[in-house]
Amino acid sequence: MVKQSTTQEILIVTGMSGAGRSTVANALEDLGWYVVDNLPLAMLKTLADMADRSGGALPRIVAVVDVRGGDLFEDIQSTVESLRESAEVRVVFLDATDDILVRRYEAVRRPHPLQHSAGSLLDGIRLERERLQELRASSDVVIDTSRYNPHELSTATRELFTDEDTPGLQLSVQSFGYKYGTPTDVDLIADMRFLPNPFWETDLRALTGVDAEVKEFVMSRDGATEFLEHYVAALEPMFAGFQRENKRHVSLAVGCTGGKHRSVAMARELADRLAALPGVSVSLRHRDLGRE
Structure with missing residues (x-):
């Protein structure tokens, strides 16, 4: 695991064609x-300057750069040295054995970028390797992707570039009222209509699940605490599995009739419990609160 700094960081991701640059880039994008x-290499300094002027809006940049050209090694070296005057810069080189690269290109039935000029797929790979050997030797991080499938490479990338403060799973919790429609953009829904409705309590009707009186009423009903404890216990291994499978975003909804009392109170309790799970970052919203 790489500990991130507070200064602007730039990763230049390059390497052999077919070694997994897009997979690594997607994994890094998921990490923020x-x-x-x-x-284009000539645009990298411009991008870094733009990020520097953004006032911290772009603290971590990944530039996926194709450097097959023969003269580009000197260009990338001078660019890196220039960028290092104001940022932390690392060059990440992705590699794989010739036979693995041949197998990957044959699987997708696409030509290697240098195949036409070199004469064959293997000759194109060897020509590219020859051109990039100096860059590979000078790179800060070299990742041999030969033993990885795309899923495993994505996991390895996350492990390498995730810092201690980066959540493994971003969880969105929302309350809602069934009478306004069931959310269509969520992964899981919990129905709180098995609990007595505070709406029928005169002193609670005007209050909401945010109020302590409603929370106490809802959570003291038979089955409320049992549901909460068992639901969290069921979600914990599920969320751990999602993280292992690189599912980064999960949405969970809690519903009641109007989205004012039971669902709001339970969603708040649920969000608090789930936020305590390792690697989970929770956001909470009440979709229909105040709608009546």
Whole structure:
């Protein structure tokens, strides 16, 4: 695991064609990096200057750079040295064995970028390797992707570039009222209509699930605490599995009739419990609160 700094960080991702640049870029984007794919090397300094003027809005940048050209090694070296005057810069080189690269290109039935000029797929790979050997030797991080499938490479990238403060799973919790429609953009829904409705309590009707009196009423009903404890216990291994499978975003909804009392109180309790799980970052909103 790489500990991130507070200064602007730039990763230049390059390497052999077919070694997994797009997979690595997608994994880094999921971690919150600002990714620019196929960036011309001449534009890298311009991008860094723009990020510097953004006032911290783009603290971490990934530039995926194709450097097959023969003269580009000197260009990238001078660019890196210039950028290092104001930012932390690392060059990440992705590699794989010739036979693995051949197998990958044959699987997708696409030509290697240098195949036409070199004469064959293997000759194109060897020509590219020859051109990039000096850059590979000088790179800060070299990742041999030969033993990885795309899923495993994505996982390895997250492990390498995730810092201690980056959540493994971003969880969105929302309350809602069934009478306004069931959310269509959520992964899981919990129905709180098995609990007595505070609406029928005269002193609670005007209050909401945010109020302590309603929370106490809802959570003291038979089955409320049992549901909460068992639901969290069921979600914990599920969320751990989602993180292992690189599912980064999960949305969970809690519903009641009007989205004012039971669902709001339970969503708040649920969000608090789930936020305590390792690697989980929770956001909470009440979709229909105040709608009546």
